[in-house]
Amino acid sequence: MNTSSRSIICEHCDSLFESVALTHGQKAECTRCGAVLERGQRLSIQALFALALTAAMLFILANAFPVISISMEGLSNEATLLASVEALAQGRITPMAAVTGLTIILAPLLQICLLCWLLGFATAGRAAPGFRTCMRALEHLRPWSMLEVCLLGILVAIIKLAGMLDVHPGFGLWALGMVTVLLILISGKGIRRLWDDLEGQLR
Amino acid sequence: MSEPVYARQLGLVLCHTCGHVCQAGEHHCPRCHSTVHARKPDSIARTWALLIAALIFYIPANLLPVMRTNMFGNASENTIMSGVIEFWHGGSWDIAVLIFFASVVVPCMKFLILGMLLVTCQRKSHWAMRERARLYRFIELIGYWSMLDVLVVALVAALVQFRSLSSIDPLLGIVFFGLVVVLTMLAAMSFDPRLIWDVEVEDV
């Protein structure tokens, strides 16, 4: 009947609202349950695409270079993110290696790839091939990307080992930090604006 | 102003994937073609199942050691709690508090809050609905921080591998703990918070 594309339904309490144009810094809240409905977007599609490309390059660097290196009495060792995942891949603990690999490498990687893909086409004003699949995949990947926890975990590991050994943060750590910040900026629910922007191109 | 109207009462359904407002009878969202459900399917049953499974796994997760530290010959196995206590005694009380919060407080809060939400929803209680909704958003927010301990163990085990001098190996406890985190996350994802408010809609 009347499917107003300018309506929003709160996903926490099922209340119906009208969509309002928001500038950045503003957010629309549900009056019944207080959940956030929408946030104002500051960045343009182009800016988002640039940030996605940056995140891609930095993600490669974050994985190529070790995040921490330790040394003790002339012995040294260093670990990349992949090495940390492999450290769990022994015997019965292998399932955890799969989960950890998913959360800190696979999910962010896929997110970045999909975002670059989608935003690249969106900058040109077009809907990327497989738009729907990509958008749905992004939605499913969002809760499983845990780079912030990874950063905090690296910090805790540094502090834990600093007592016994010499610990040096590697270049990968800085790259990882920046990737985390960028992903927070670009991979939130704000990507849903592409549905609105490119609606005419679907079918 | 008056309370906003429920979408259900107007025959409208939210598509979780793209946020599109769909008609009640549609099975697929016209925009993103994903399946549309009025409420998350079997929300209460699934959430109970996942929560109880997580609770069962939580016991070995805390009893079994998560990490074996072999430092210059003396090997010691640490459970999560003993690791926290070791940090506390070692002087880094901030890390101890952090890990205690992430590994013990957060899962316990998730258990309690989800359990409470499930019970109140099943009893169709009108009690403190706005606060319950806020609690649900809270555990959705902090849920995934429990993975902290798993990542710390992974990093430390990857770094300290000096064979005879010192080495750190992960143990079975970490599997159970990781499973607890994953299961509670799935439980929170499968709980539909709209059930809290459904008591106000008569024809449920």
Place this chain on the structure above:
Amino acid sequence: MSDRPGSTPASPAAAPAVKTRRFNVSLVWIVPIIAALVGASMLISNGLNAGPQIEISFETAMGLEANKTQVKYKNVVIGQVTAIALSDDRSHVVATVDLNKSAEGFTAEDSVFWVVRPRIGANGISGVDTLLSGAFIGADAGSSEERKRQFVGKETPPAITYGEQGKRFTLHTEDLGSLDIGSPVYYRRIEVGQVVSYQLAEDGKGVDVEIFVHAPNDKFVTTDTRFWNASGIDLTVGASGLKVNTESLSTILAGGVAFVEPKYSPNATPATERSRFDLFADQETALAPPDGEPRYISMSFNQSLRGLAVNAPVEFLGVNIGRVVSVNLDYDAKTKSFPSVVGAVIYPDRLGKAHEKLLKEMGTEDDERSAKLMSAFVKQGLRAQARSANLITGQLYISLSFLPNAAPVAFDVAARPLRIPTVPGSLDKVQEQLQGVVDKISKLPLDEIANNLNGSLSEMQKTLRQVNAEVLPQMRGTLQQTQKTLAAANSTFADDSPERQQLSQAMDEVQRTARSVRVLTDFLSRNPEALIRGRTKQGEPDAFRSPGNTSREIQPEAQP
């Protein structure tokens, strides 16, 4: 709050011209450009730092780990192992090594690579730090101009690395003993080199040991240097007692070789590289002058030769001229006894000048002549004896000496080996003397002495009894008396005894009297006329008041 779409009132203001930018490129593109630059610079710097890559094959990859094991030269890291793989025919292991940029010189054709693992070898335990850090690959750069990419690694470190100066020599010896690669070579107890390698001699009848002596000490190895095996501890319990001789502690563990030039080497020239020498068993044999021809003799003893071992010395008039070679029992059917037959080898050259003079007398030395010489000696009284070298260990040695009152013995000149007649050894004499002493002791009148002693003892006993019975009680009485007397005297002289008081009173009186007399004499000496006139009123002899002046002037006084 939900809003109704508000109606926008018509604006009276004019609409401005809107211009859009042509290329809508926002400033945010700087961010990826910076990231790209940073990433590229990191990757390029990594790539530039890469040095040459080589492959080294080893027998086993024990201790080697991909991406961990390092290549070190003089303890400086020059590369790292990046991959380890089995060779195609599975006979060895190929390690791919990334060398540093600065290590270009190590790809020379004659570079040597070896694995350093903990080893317990001739030089002690080496490479202990590899227990902690894992093995590493040692390298030695070569000097050739050719470059190679594939090398065959050694399993043990080379004894001498390139650039070491010195000379190699070959020593020939019967068996290796306790020598090993790395065993030290000593000159005057200072280590100057080491054993580099060894192998069986070509005919299999010995071992060729190759040693390396460092410069500048290699010039001390001359053409007549003597080498000997200085391994272990030389422990000799011989006629001269116990002797312990060792080169150094490491030779006990690892064996060693020592050398020195003989003292009487006149023209010594430094030996050339790879000269051959003989390796003697110990210092004495090495430095001894050459022994000359050996001669074999045999002796037959009728006594027990317990304590005579093979290699016991044979002495002629105190000079060691040979050693015992065999000790056997023989059966003499005629006398139905078992004499001991001792075979010995003697080196007449050891007699030095005596032998030279004898040779001059005899002409050339040959078998017959020396047999004749021996027969002459025997006629003069040369006899062999088994004498005791050491009473504690019971060792015996053979002594050849001239005994004047020896019974004549027939000497068979043609017998080979020459048979030397024997007489009983000095031990028998000792036995005789002991026997004599025992006889003398047995002749003593021990019975009489014992009886006398007995009588004296019983007398003494009687006397003592008497003393006990009579003398002692009297003594006791005397002592008691003395005690009483002493007690009385004690009480007399005690502090509060009346006698003491009386004594003190008497003393006081005497004192007073003396004082009075003194005063009187004083007075008199001042006033001698008082003797006649008597005392005046003024002068009281007790008070020493001067009458105003002490002059002796007669003063007009009021005289009664």
